Amino acid sequence: MAPSATFETPNINENFNSHKDGLALEATSDAVDEVNVLKAAMRVKNGTATQEEVDIYEKSQFDAEKDKTQFRQYEDACDRVKNFYREQHEKQTVAYNLKARNDFKSKTRANMTIWQAMEKLNTLIDESDPDTSLSQIEHLLQSAEAIRRDGKPQWFQLTGLIHDLGKLLFFYAAEGQWDVVGDTFPVGCRFDETIIYPGTFENNPDSKDPIYSTERGIYTPGCGMDNVMLSWGHDEYLYHICKEQSTLPDEALAMIRYHSFYPWHSAGGYRWIMDEEKDARMLEAVKAFNPYDLYSKSDGIPKVEDLKEYYMGLINTYFPPGEGESEKVIRW
Numbered sequence: 654m655a656p657s658a659t660f661e662t663p664n665i666n667e668n669f670n671s672h673k674d675g676l677a678l679e680a681t682s683d684a685v686d687e688v689n690v691l692k693a694a695m696r697v698k699n700g701t702a703t704q705e706e707v708d709i710y711e712k713s714q715f716d717a718e719k720d721k722t723q724f725r726q727y728e729d730a731c732d733r734v735k736n737f738y739r740e741q742h743e744k745q746t747v748a749y750n751l752k753a754r755n756d757f758k759s760k761t762r763a764n765m766t767i768w769q770a771m772e773k774l775n776t777l778i779d780e781s782d783p784d785t786s787l788s789q790i791e792h793l794l795q796s797a798e799a800i801r802r803d804g805k806p807q808w809f810q811l812t813g814l815i816h817d818l819g820k821l822l823f824f825y826a827a828e829g830q831w832d833v834v835g836d837t838f839p840v841g842c843r844f845d846e847t848i849i850y851p852g853t854f855e856n857n858p859d860s861k862d863p864i865y866s867t868e869r870g871i872y873t874p875g876c877g878m879d880n881v882m883l884s885w886g887h888d889e890y891l892y893h894i895c896k897e898q899s900t901l902p903d904e905a906l907a908m909i910r911y912h913s914f915y916p917w918h919s920a921g922g923y924r925w926i927m928d929e930e931k932d933a934r935m936l937e938a939v940k941a942f943n944p945y946d947l948y949s950k951s952d953g954i955p956k957v958e959d960l961k962e963y964y965m966g967l968i969n970t971y972f973p974p975g976e977g978e979s980e981k982v983i984r985w
């Protein structure tokens with residue numbers, strides 16, 4: 654069975670679980686935010702924090718010093734990014750997604766270890782990303798190191814390390830970068846206004862389809878995120894690989910599967926799809942992960958060789974090598 658997941662260091666988690674009452678927090682300005690963070694920190698430390706306060710405190714640990722207005726500025730982005738999304742939004746259709754899933758299931762693209770996959774990614778520069786022009790191995794190490802510095806559990810650190818490995822698709826089965834990188838969104842129902850550049854779906858044939866263009870499309874409200882076809886790319890690909898070939902907990906799998914689903918985890922869209930038992934927990938996990946993915950892009954560049962030994966330990970824990978193997982060879 655998959656190990657159960659917690660985001661907190663053990664003492665904070667214990668404190669939180671035994672205290673559910675607390676004050677309502679309202680963030681109206683930076684000053685109020687700051688006071689709220691201080692209050693939250695105090696109450697987390699003395700064990701009286703509400704969930705909301707735990708969230709506020711946790712976020713304040715890593716990204717407090719970051720100027721958030723410097724990230725994801727798509728209106729000011731360069732043509733490379735704008736052209737990328739125009740193409741992606743025209744081509745991610747239900748028909749394409751069915752085909753991509755079918756291709757994925759019908760073959761193995763490569764056999765290699767996690768570390769080999771990371772090294773292979775060192776030549777890929779992501780065209781959709783306005784915030785980094787580093788290679789992907791550097792982005793992965795920046796994310797993992799930020800998570801490690803905050804004392805998060807090992808499965809969480811490893812998730813940071815591997816979360817974008819699905820971009821390997823680019824070297825094997827992709828039609829370009831448009832079906833590998835970038836934000837994701839559901840196909841089969843109306844493209845929501847919470848997607849970046851919502852005006853660029855006009856030439857997507859699904860936006861004229863009598864069913865796919867309706868608000869709910871092919872989905873029943875409350876059907877749950879597990880049943881949604883998210884636009885095909887690195888998240889969905891890696892999610893399936895990790896689900897089958899690792900012992901990572903559900904929260905880690907959700908972080909991988911939904912980390913590019915900004916319309917849901919950051920813009921508040923698509924809530925009507927969520928089911929009653931699982932999705933709220935998964936959303937919480939994805940939100941806990943997101944700052945490490947996004948805001949670590951402005952951190953220093955880690956030295957790959959210095960970190961390899963530490964992370965190999967984590968890889969071998971959650972991708973246990975088979976008999977006679979020193980590292981697990983993954984079927985990609």
Ligand SMILES: O[C@H]1[C@H](O)[C@@H](O)[C@H](O)[C@@H](O)[C@H]1O
Pocket residue numbers: 779781782783817834835836837912913914915
């Ligand atoms: O440009 C980025 C990048 O491709 C990331 O890997 C993805 O997760 C983000 O959602 C996207 O905005």
Ligand SMILES: [Fe+2]
Pocket residue numbers: 816817887912913
């Ligand atoms: Fe990603």
Ligand SMILES: [Fe+2]
Pocket residue numbers: 792816817946
């Ligand atoms: Fe990432």
